[in-house]
Amino acid sequence: MNQPDELDLPVEGGTLRVLRFGRGPRIALAAHGITGSGMAFRAMAARLPEEWSLFAPDLRGRGGSAGTPGPYGLERHAKDLCRLAEDLGAGGPVALTGHSMGAYVALRAAARQPGLFDRLLLVDGGLPLPVPPGADLDAILDDTLGPALARLGRTYETDVAYVDFFRAHPALGPYWNADMEAYVRYDVTGPRGARRSKAREEAVRHDGRDLLTSADLFAADLTGLRVPALLLHAPLGLLGQEPPMLQASVVERWTGRSGSLPAELTEGSNHYTILLGTAARTVADRFVGLGG
Template sequence: MNEPDELDLPVEGGALRVLRFGRGPRIALAAHGITGSGMSFRAMARQLPDEWSLFAPDLRGRGGSADTPGPYGLDRHAQDLCHLAQELGDGRPVALTGHSMGAYVALLAAVRRAALFDRLLLVDGGLPLPVPPGADLDALLGTTLGPALARLGRTFETDAAYVDFFRAHPALGPHWNADIEAYVRYDVTGPRGARRSKVREEAVRRDGRDLLTSADLFAAGLTGPAVPALLLHAPLGLLGQEPPMLPKSLVERWTGGPGSPAAEPVGGTNHYTILLGTAAATVAERFVALGA
């Protein structure tokens, strides 16, 4: 498989690094998770028909967009997606998807400017997350993100040591493949002997707080989406075991009813392998079919 082209496309206040997979005329736009990058869509993009091009931006504070100035926040990312969709679509609606936090960003973008999009695929994200009243949001983020947050403050002697850190992750190590390794290696930067993640912790914490405090916005977006919408969800969570990121009760609450997105579980997957494993073929298939 050819590696993606790396583009720097203008947005308000700077530019975003955007990975382009494929050379076809059909345009897809994909938003990644809270500590991820556009490289998380490598496996899915390979499964798309030849007539597709998938554009996966590194959101502000991540990947090649790590130095793109803030402010951060889900609405800012949604604004960036709308800008890219308008430019890439050249007058035609584009297909939209997002994984994890990116699903929430994609949902907000579709609400903001529905005419720019012809479908919305949510991958293990996009549903309002229940937060106990008075909860310490920073503590809740630390509990939820766990190893993903821990790596942001660490340095590593070599790229191989960084890869080994991910190989030890219970949701990734048992399912290791070339797409996961490409995703990990794309994320590493810094001088020899002090290699680190490209992700900025301040961006993660700001966006994480938005995830936990914007339930009303997400709920409104899920009530009668303006474009065909589908949620694909994993039965296992961020550590490769139960509970899932989106519990069954939450999925049933927000999907499947009149005016709500449909939902489909993707068996045998966790929060990461739903996109970075063999299930990427299912994600691509549902994405293409959604606009039929």
Template sequence: MNEPSDPNEPAGLDLPVEGGTLRVLRFGRGPRTALAAHGITGSGMSFRAMARRLPDEWSLFAPDLRGRGGSAATPGPYGLDRHARDLCRLARDLGGGRPVALTGHSMGAYVALLAAVRGPGLFDRLLLVDGGLPLPVPPGADPDAVLDATLGPALARLGRTYATDTDYVDFFRAHPALGPHWNADIEAYVRYDVTGPRGARRSKVREDAVRHDGRDLLTSDALFASRLTELRVPALLLHAPLGLLGQEPPMLPPSVVERLTGGPDGLPAELIEGSNHYTILLGTAAETVAERFVTLGG
């Protein structure tokens, strides 16, 4: 384990999963265990802001999923069910026989939902952060075209190289959902993602992993709707009013949120005012996310 000199930075671990290892970032040193899954082009560093706001008794373990970050070389096949199996393996190994708390952001929320249903005895709560609800796709739509249209700059960067790390950071500073809210957590998240030789710096994220997982996500709406009804742990959805470009529409369509949340049988949900798809986790809203996560388990 690589111990950080800065208390705000995580320790890095390489933990076994089927066919290889995952790089897992550990935030905190407390005895209570949390597990967190990031978004489709993200990394475990997505949870830096949230983890810093957890009470001292918590340790948050945030893996880089296959094809991302320090797990970029971990072989596929990819797919949300594969990532969910990885989360269950980590929960068994990290929990020491006790259930762990589980959260996921964006695509990671879908992965966490599948893991919570697959291994209900492994987890004691599930916090979904701007993800986890079925995403309606027009009949006959090409999933790759939908990915290109919705992910925009997040996907475009994967095929580019950058002369310096500063150029890579500047690319993110120009992102309409991030630039106006720039802070140390966003910068740490961006700098963690860059790799490659001098003069040809690039993202650690594998585009083939993103496209594989994205197709899976966009063609599994019935599966996610079913899994929501099968949850047996306390669960909560936190969702943002603004989307991936920092403006309306939000990532989760309001009609879907209204249909699947609230009421005696619906998933409890809370709108986090003033946040977008990224700042709900990387901005000041991270304090609310941490609070809801801690109190969700009772």
């Protein structure tokens, strides 16, 4: 299941590159993070039962979909997920998951067309994030995403240099494995001597600003959610240390007092290793089990 098929599937205004892991009849759809690609789900997909097929699109402006035109934004990505679910599900329900920004996209898709999906697994994302009024959104993105965003404006002499940049990342390097390497190598493009990420910075910043200013929309989606859902969240954040991506007060607001969303802290993981490290087994198991 580790080597995906690469498909180009239709969406409004073009196509999306979609990675298919597995050949089983049970269909899953997965949305990746803000600077990532469908290859982020390689480790999880390898741990799904044989009867599953996981389809992981490269969202517009990323991976093999870097050239698919905008507009960008979480609503557009959610529409794309719904279109893929309609086509791939062939009238049957699709299991849905998303990581980081992809969790917000998946939440939007499930809220838009709940009849398409029979479950929703949010992986370290999907909860409204508090943003101070008048805040500089691009500065927040720079501070929060750090190396993940900084790499988009750089070039690298070789693929090895690009991999080495990731291996120096404090949330990845200490836990480096074959799934991380595959994820990084899938992302690199460009001419010899000027290799770079496939992700388009304008798409990343547009989507990031959209995410930061849409808390009320996500709150409404969560409150009215009609799809069985679960949140898995990591105790450590994007730099492999505290604070986590979803801070305790935010998680408590949506999973504690109200009890509207079940949640599980995935011990020993950070924002990236919850999906790309050994915790991928937990993610796969909870995804399968969420369907009852």
